[in-house]
Amino acid sequence: MKKYPRIYFQILRMTAALMMTYRLNLLVQGSFMIVYLLGFLFLINIVFSKTQSLGGWTRDEVILLFSVYTLIWGIIESFFFEGLRQFSISGVKNGDLDKVLTKPVNAQLLISFSTPNPATTPHEVFVAVLFIHQLFILHGQLYPANVLVATFAGFCSMGILFFLYSSYATLAFHFTNSSQALRALETISDNAQYPTKIYPQWLQPFLFSLIPIAFLGYVPTSFLLGRGDWKLLWITIGVLIGSFFINQFAWESGLKKYSSASS
Amino acid sequence: MVETIMSNQSIISIKNLKKYFKVYKKKPGLMGSIQSLWHREYEEVKAVDDISFDIFPGEIVGFIGQNGAGKTTTLKMLSGLLYPSSGKVQVLGFNPWDRKPEFQKQFALVMGQKNQLWWDLPAMESFLLNKAIYEVPDAQFKKTLDKLMDLLEVRDIVNIQVRKLSLGQRMKCELIAALLHNPKVLFLDEPTIGLDVVMQKVLRDFIKAYNKEFGATIILTSHYMGDVKELCKRAIIIDHGHKIFDGELQQIIDQYAVNKILSLTFEEEKSVIREQLEKFGEVKEFAFPKATILVKRTEAAKVAGKLLAELPVADVNIEEPSIEVIIRQVFESQHTK
Ligand SMILES: Nc1ncnc2c1ncn2[C@@H]1O[C@H](COP(=O)(O)OP(=O)(O)OP(=O)(O)O)[C@@H](O)[C@H]1O
Ligand SMILES: [Mg+2]
Numbered sequence: 001m002k003k004y005p006r007i008y009f010q011i012l013r014m015t016a017a018l019m020m021t022y023r024l025n026l027l028v029q030g031s032f033m034i035v036y037l038l039g040f041l042f043l044i045n046i047v048f049s050k051t052q053s054l055g056g057w058t059r060d061e062v063i064l065l066f067s068v069y070t071l072i073w074g075i076i077e078s079f080f081f082e083g084l085r086q087f088s089i090s091g092v093k094n095g096d097l098d099k100v101l102t103k104p105v106n107a108q109l110l111i112s113f114s115t116p117n118p119a120t121t122p123h124e125v126f127v128a129v130l131f132i133h134q135l136f137i138l139h140g141q142l143y144p145a146n147v148l149v150a151t152f153a154g155f156c157s158m159g160i161l162f163f164l165y166s167s168y169a170t171l172a173f174h175f176t177n178s179s180q181a182l183r184a185l186e187t188i189s190d191n192a193q194y195p196t197k198i199y200p201q202w203l204q205p206f207l208f209s210l211i212p213i214a215f216l217g218y219v220p221t222s223f224l225l226g227r228g229d230w231k232l233l234w235i236t237i238g239v240l241i242g243s244f245f246i247n248q249f250a251w252e253s254g255l256k257k258y259s260s261a262s263s
Numbered sequence: 264m265v266e267t268i269m270s271n272q273s274i275i276s277i278k279n280l281k282k283y284f285k286v287y288k289k290k291p292g293l294m295g296s297i298q299s300l301w302h303r304e305y306e307e308v309k310a311v312d313d314i315s316f317d318i319f320p321g322e323i324v325g326f327i328g329q330n331g332a333g334k335t336t337t338l339k340m341l342s343g344l345l346y347p348s349s350g351k352v353q354v355l356g357f358n359p360w361d362r363k364p365e366f367q368k369q370f371a372l373v374m375g376q377k378n379q380l381w382w383d384l385p386a387m388e389s390f391l392l393n394k395a396i397y398e399v400p401d402a403q404f405k406k407t408l409d410k411l412m413d414l415l416e417v418r419d420i421v422n423i424q425v426r427k428l429s430l431g432q433r434m435k436c437e438l439i440a441a442l443l444h445n446p447k448v449l450f451l452d453e454p455t456i457g458l459d460v461v462m463q464k465v466l467r468d469f470i471k472a473y474n475k476e477f478g479a480t481i482i483l484t485s486h487y488m489g490d491v492k493e494l495c496k497r498a499i500i501i502d503h504g505h506k507i508f509d510g511e512l513q514q515i516i517d518q519y520a521v522n523k524i525l526s527l528t529f530e531e532e533k534s535v536i537r538e539q540l541e542k543f544g545e546v547k548e549f550a551f552p553k554a555t556i557l558v559k560r561t562e563a564a565k566v567a568g569k570l571l572a573e574l575p576v577a578d579v580n581i582e583e584p585s586i587e588v589i590i591r592q593v594f595e596s597q598h599t600k
Contacts (some may be wrong), residue, residue: 007395099379101362
């Protein structure tokens with residue numbers, strides 16, 4: 001099946017061309033994000049000047065968690081989010097979906113892939129450097145088996161995030177203002193940059209299920225530091241499979257609704 | 264396989280097709296909004312109400328009707344974008360809303376009001392994306408693209424950012440993007456909307472040429488009489504979701520377009536009064552120095568000659584009645600029968 005790689009290659013080509021047109025914008029956007037990143041580091045340093053640990057995590061561990069979360073989010077964002085975001089804003093309302101649905105291509109895939117967002121790249125590089133830097137600092141705590149499991153969990157997390165975001169985007173089939181929901185998810189997800197343990201006991205189960213932001217940073221980082229157990233791994237896999245089916249269902253029923261009353 | 268409903272060799276077949284939309288009525292004002300929270304009143308819009316027809320390979324059929332008649336809704340059902348409320352549809356032997364890739368590779372839907380090209384990039388990039396999506400082989404892509412670019416004379420503009428193109432140039436590129444995979448069936452929903460007369464003509468010629476060159480079957484909707492008259496032998500007229508005519512276009516023109524419209528402009532310094540015009544035909548509008556009169560189709564030329572001889576006419580134009588007028592007449596004649 002060479003079709004989808006070809007399509008994606010062409011989309012990347014087009015994105016690169018767009019980047020050339022909007023270089024300046026990108027630069028501004030990129031530097032804006034780096035400021036945000038520095039702001040976070042500054043904040044963490046203030047917090048840790050007052051305390052030794054946050055939910056049982058040291059300063060360097062929290063920074064590692066932050067970099068893992070930002071990397072996972074950034075990778076998914078630069079490949080998928082913009083397409084879904086635009087879909088949730090105008091796909092159904094303006095009938096932009098029509099032009100996808102008449103084509104011999106999986107609509108959901110084309111929408112998710114259609115707009116890579118290179119704006120996050122400079123920021124991504126910066127975070128990757130931070131991540132590696134933290135790994136060096138914490139290398140005493142790292143073991144190959146843990147790294148392996150953590151990598152696996154990291155990929156699961158990306159899957160969860162993608163399916164979650166993609167399911168939320170289908171709200172556009174049912175409500176006109178659904179892009180708000182995506183924005184809400186983005187805001188909530190920002191809380192994934194802290195150890196899940198700092199949240200109230202009653203809230204924690206939700207962070208592993210309904211709003212599974214624990215997976216975005218906490219879970220893979222826990223495995224990396226050797227703090228995850230098998231139970232957590234099974235939950236991760238379970239949530240991944242669950243979110244896959246939820247996403248599938250959300251798109252099928254959304255498209256069904258669209259086909260019975262689009263405009 | 265779907266039960267075959269195609270009568271001999273038709274390429275598109277519709278039987279008792281219906282599409283009802285449920286739209287909810289909100290009462291005005293704040294109270295209305297609050298009430299609608301627990302009690303919503305629905306109203307049924309019969310967008311397409313029991314339409315049947317068959318279309319044969321190579322035909323160009325004009326699908327005409329007033330605003331809201333149900334044209335776009337029908338085309339969307341033919342393209343598999345909408346499920347019908349009831350009835351049967353077959354296009355190229357497929358059930359459109361199964362959305363089978365084998366089907367989708369053989370047709371295209373072009374909507375004049377919507378665009379599929381990437382706005383900030385040259386159209387060429389969008390062509391390449393469609394090439395990948397439709398899996399068009401390199402050689403065929405090049406050949407088709409060359410031919411289409413020649414027919415539309417757009418060699419230079421396909422490498423310019425789409426947002427810098429004029430409406431007409433953009434429409435040309437939209438058409439190319441839609442036709443690169445050589446569709447056998449083409450649904451054109453108001454392809455000439457908003458274009459000037461010259462550009463309309465260019466697109467018409469192109470559609471005609473495409474039909475000839477590739478033997479494509481085309482359904483075309485348009486509000487411009489010129490489009491339909493020049494392109495379509497056959498016309499289907501719908502009104503409020505019902506089919507009210509299906510047959511040779513010339514037949515309705517002869518039967519219903521009994522009048523032509525004479526648009527006159529008089530010389531400013533002279534004066535002409537309404538009464539003077541009434542002996543020539545039915546005066547539709549009069550606001551000196553302009554007037555429009557309806558005259559019998561067969562006598563249009565003669566009357567125009569007389570007018571020029573007897574009155575201080577600066578300019579005269581003989582026009583066909585608009586599609587809307589003809590539709591209204593077909594509709595009225597059916598209801599007085
Ligand atoms: N998604 C929808 N929900 C509710 N009503 C709809 C929807 N789409 C179309 N309609 C209604 O169905 C009727 C037919 O609309 P349609 O767009 O098919 O008309 P049309 O013949 O294409 O008109 P036009 O010449 O203006 O393009 C209209 O009354 C319209 O309001
Ligand atoms: Mg329409």
